[in-house]
Amino acid sequence: MSLNRIIANGVGASGNKKNPNESPCYFCNELFEMGQLQNHLKQCGSILEQCPLRCGAWIQRKHKDTHVRECPQMEKARNSTSPSHASMPAPAPPVPPASVHTWSPRSVPLEDCVSYLEKEVANIKLVITEESSHRDIQSTEMETIRSKLVLVEERTQHFLSTLVSLRAAVDDEASRSANWAAQFKHDLANVQIALQVIMIDCCAKEDVIQYLKQTVEEERERNAENRAALETELLEARRSSEQLAQLSALRSQLQNSGPDRPSIDRLAVLEVATADARAEAAEHAAKMDIVSRDLRALTKSYHKLRTELADFQAKISFNHHEMGSDDGHFIWRIENYTARMKDARENDTVLSSPIFRTHKYGYTLKAELNLNGIGKWKGRHITCTVRLVGGPYDPLLEWPCDLNINIVLKDQPANRKQAMDIVKSLQLRRKSSSKRHDYDHADEEAKTKSNEALDKSVLQMKRQYIFIPHASLEKFDYIKNDVMFLEFLANQ
Structure with missing residues (x-):
């Protein structure tokens, strides 16, 4: 068999391979992966090897043990070690069975040797090819x-550069955080200072309110003293008028009496006394005019101080106010009715509601309630009113304003469908936002009256009230669990 034929057979056999990475064994034709064929060749049972007894035969590895047992050299060794020395004829070499693959150099032709060598050379070439x-x-x-190492080095360099940039970013962030912390501490210190200033301002405002209240009380006391002095002057004037009347009567009696000299002297004396009494009466009248002017000035100053105090309290309430509602609908819950009624009877206490607005940016309103009534209704009625107070959005609103306020005293029965609410209404008007209260400008004629008459005229002319009799409160559950509810509905 030629080398080209063996190579052709090898190429033909390799054409049947299923996997290009597998190669067949040239001795047993089994397929093995590249790298395992060399290990297989060391153990392949189809490879021919020379007989270990040197009989000259070539046997496959898997038949090596069988050949050794039947090898002629083994028979010779047995005969040489036997005890008999009789010459025996040399036995004929056994004919190997057809199933035993043996090869003898005497009987193997040269072509088979060449083919074997070509096969070995092809095997060596295959091994070399596998190795290559x-x-x-x-x-x-x-x-x-x-x-991959280059890529890893590049990634390492990139990671190192990223790490350096991250460290720089962390340092920047740390410095920025330190700056923010310092700024926060500075801002916190400023806020604390501002809070202290606000607290001081609040304390100052409370001091101002206390001062205004004290001033109003002093004005009240001064007005009371002036009233007492005026009443004293009036009593003296009345006594002077009575004395003058008595003197006039005595003069008329003397004129009707006889023309005696003593009567004429008495008449002269009486005329002098009458002149003195008239002069004293004129002096008292002048003093009364002065006291009346002072009283009017004090009354005006008192109302002005009361107005300023109300404005200041309203201003404070806007900064620290209790907001009722901002949709024109407000329900005022009044607790401890019994204690408040007792306080109103003893001290004429006026209850003020939280402020509420007609809408979110509308007119600002505030309700006032006198549980014991005022004026001629005192002790018999509950009086309530609603007044406009200065609001933060007054410059944006329309003036003059005209509001219709419905005030409802809520009944509190177990079944709400059986409620008998008391509904009252009043008109609230104001010309401009600069007029903080409706009682600031009284008539000039009312200024000449006494304080009581002035207060009555102001209440009747400038402020409108609703009146609810105390007897009506006992008919239904308007007062329940010592609580009363007033509902306010504002309509423009």
């Missing part, structure tokens, strides 16, 4: 590993 392919694979893997 394995080295190529290893070199390829080495190149891949080198490229």
Whole structure:
């Protein structure tokens, strides 16, 4: 068999391979992966080997033990060690069975030897090819590993640069955080200072309110003293008028009496006394005019102080106010009715509600309630009113304003459908936002009256009240659990 034929057979056999990475064994034709064929050749049972007894035969590895038992050299060794020395004819060499693959150099032709050598050369070439392919694979893997190492180095450099940038960013963030912390501490200190200023301002405002209240009380006391002095002057004037009347009557009696000299002297004396009484009466009248002017000035000053105090309290309430509602609908819950009624009877206490607005940016209103009534209704009625107070959005509103306020005293029965609410209404008007109260400008004619008459005229002319009799409160559950509810509905 020629070398080309063996190569052709090898190529034909390799054409049946299913996997390009597998190669057949040239002795047993089994398929093995590249790298395992060399290990298989060391153990393949179809490879021919020379007889270990040197009989000159070539036997497959898997039949080596069988050949050794039947080898002629083994028979010779047995005969040489036997005890008999009789010459025996040499036995004929056994004919190997057809199933035993033996080869003898005497009977093997030269072509078979050449084919065997060609097969061995092809096997060696195959091993060399496998080794070269394995080295190529290893070199390829080495190149891949080198490229991976280069990539790893690049990524390492990138990671190091990123780490450096991250460290710089962390340092910047730390410095920025330190700056923010310092700024926060500074702002916190400023806020604390501002809070202290606000607290001082609140204390100052409370002091101002206390001062205004004290001033109003002093004005009241001064007005009371002036009233007492005026009443004293009036009593003296009345006595002077009575004395003058008595003197006039005595003069008329003397004129009707006889023309005696003593009567004339008495008449002269009476005329002098009458002149003195008239002069004293004129002096008292002048003093009364002065006291009346002072009283009017004090009354005006008193109302002005009361107005300023109300404005200041309203201003304070806007900064620290209790907001009722901002949709024109407000329900005022009045607790401890019994104690408040007792306080109103003893001290004429006026209850003020939280402020509420007609809408979110509308007119600002405030309700006032006298549980014991005022004026001629005192002790018999509950009086309630609603007044406009200065609001933060007054410059944006329309003036003059005209509001219709519905005031509802809520009944509190167990079944709400059976409620008998008391509904009252009043008109609230104001010309401009600069007029804080409706009682600031009284008529000039009312200024000449006494304080009581002035207060009555102001209440009747400038402020409108609703009146609810005390007897009506006992008919239904208007007062329940010592609580009363007043509902206010503002309509423009």
